Amino acid sequence: MNSRSSMKKSVFALVGAAALVLPLAACSAGDGGDGGTTISFLTQNSDQNIASAEALIAAFEAENPDISVNLETQPAGTEGDNLMKTKLSTDEMDDVFYYNSGSLLQALNPDQYLVNLSDEAWVADLTDDMKTVVSTENGLYGAPFGTSQAGAVLYNKPIYEQLGLSVPTSWSEFAANNDAISAAGIPAIIQTYGDTWTSQLFVLGDFGNVLAQDPDWAEKYTAGERKYADEPGLQAFDNQEEAGKAGWFNPNFASALYDDGVRMVATGEGAQYPILTGAVSAIAQNYADNVDDVGVFAFPAQDAADTKLTVWLPNAMYIPKTTEGAELEASKKFIAFANSAEGCEIQTSVLSVSGPFATSACSLPDDVPALVQDLQVYFDEGNTNPALEFLSPIKGPNLENITVEVGSGIRSAADGAALYDDDVKKQAQQLGLDGW
Template sequence: MKVWKSVVSAALVSVLLAGCGSNAGTDNEQNEVKAGSTVNLKVFVAQPRLKEHYDKYIEQFKAKEKADKNIEVNVQLEMPPADNAPQILKTRLASNDAPDVFALHAVNEIPPFSKAGYLEDLSNQPFVDKLLDSVKPSVTDASGKVVAVPLETLSWGYLYNKDIFKEQGLEVPTTLTEMKAVVEKLKAAGITPFELSYKEAWVPQLFLPLTVGALTQTEHKDFVEKMNKDEASFSDMKALFDVFDLVNANGTDKALEVGADDGAAAYATGKAAMWIQGPWYAETILKSNPDVNFGVAPMPLNDNPDDTKINLSTSTSLAVSSSSKNKEVALDFVNYILDDKDSSAFYEALKFNPVAKVHTFKSFPWVDDALKYVNEGKAYQDPKIPQAVKDESGKALQGYYSGQLNQQQVIDALDKAWKSYNKVNK
């Protein structure tokens, strides 16, 4: 597997930003959609495992548009895998071929996409007043405009099998030394400690925000700021390897052959006690085994319990392209995502957290687990790491796992990726 590559994502962001002030947001003229019209709406969401739920909700939206406005809507739903989606979307945006509605990561992608002028201002849309006060800032750009409707808000670290922990008399570890003791006790009982599923690069990439997010709470508080100025290095984040090595040495086999969906199925059936993954896989896990009892806990990085915290983030969110030819219907669609009557059932089916005042469903047990840490102040906001750096980290850690790269080569790749990002964002 070839993993030592130049940073393609940074180049795409460069092209994307070059569009600012040219084609971006200029092809905007809208005519009111007349009753009896047919509109073709392109929607781009990189969550293929949840397709059946999106399909069902889209059918409800189409029925509502027909009933309310007598508009026939044909929705072309594109759901690429998460590994390919960012580059596909950036290429589309840069070539003026944007979907009408597309998913983006709120923390990582709103800043560059908004700067490039590719996001419609949604500040005056009805859904905005429904957002929880804690959620609204995450979909607001630097100029104060709301530019997306949030789907996923996350509290994550790793997943652990509560029944296995209880049977083995284990407590959730608060330090790396305690985690090592948990690992040894599981192995002594013949239980594999960790599920490994690195076929898709975005999964090993998860170790990056967990490491950076936690360490910037204590000894490296200005790491992100310094990296944005080319004044720091990932050599400050070597705890990444301490955790990654521990997990890999005590995990399931053939990680590079196992995708996240297969990993979810294996974890659901008890093949391992823990998985470095987020609760966004809850729906897939429970589909494989409705009776599995899992919780969410923060991953220890070292022996400082102050660094053991939950990651808080808003990830998948839906934006409207500023160049959409079907803006009226696109705006109807993103407003329907938080429909007073229908959205609670939609979010609950997806196993997502409530994000709006209109959401009435009860939070899930794993959400309550994470919330306990949040309420105790043991949480941090997902760090603002450029997407190009995250993409590079996934590939580099695949290479490190397979023995093709050493620690210094991984550090050099991540430093280079961030510097390349800086060059096109100064």
């Protein structure tokens, strides 16, 4: 949904202005003008991306006075994806660029266009999930910048304490908690179908459990050999149907919005909200007094042994093969700096911390919300799996409408899963994938 933020603009005007007063012969490509090296760094044009890039560049240049870094920006989304592919195919890509990990990275054909960074020292610090989503069989190409987030169940800790409940690890335990919460007159599960994208979490957030039961599921799904109409993929649709029929949802679930869901779980108007953990930023901003009242747990699988946290990994920094010589060495230094203690400090001070880091080089600050601390336990124990969108390019556009229908009792789980398989088939054919 790589749930999946759009990212807005900055150019160093002073750099351009300064260039006008320098003799043209004073600098050549890669020459900072004083015998140093100049590289360019491309990122998406969101305010947060720009702020973090500017902070990273300033700190790096202070520590490496012989290297200058020029910041370039471009849109995110489909427009940005197309620009990335064009720049790589025409040998016009910047020396370092920031982009998605996972299936969108694979669409860039990294083996052909990117520098293999497998031998860099920081690689040893990456989590296994992060290595998976920036690699092919032939190499590892990216270094994370930013924190991860998860598709999971946010819960109100005071309600759990009041009712003497424990965090569930299986679906039966979750169902028992929901019954107890409903009996106390509190909406057990918050749903916000007024923002239809939020309805997908029952399915998207359960994928870590699917992978636990069938480690080849994503690969076989991409090849057209796995379907949501079959187990274990069907289970998430069944769970959403069961939750709706059991009356566990808030009465206004059909019209409630994401902002309502955030408020309800933070203030205790509802007990649990299946959502992306990036919601912690909104809780911290709008309900600061309640931020530590919210915890999080993974979507429970039917069998507790299969319960895994479904993780959305951070974007990463890459180097195209067109970067060579002194610029290549400077670019590698820049990426290594981003994953050093100094780079980690910039990430925690400028970026929103919505989950753990994907590298042991960075540690969470002591004052992160309780929710983020809860997530770290799953990472420490190795109980995580990447979200499907990081492992497969296939995601049908109508999932959010189908899950609204399943959760609302308009369509059965079996029919919803079969309809989604049809939706996915159309997209897979458009992508030209084999087996469809």
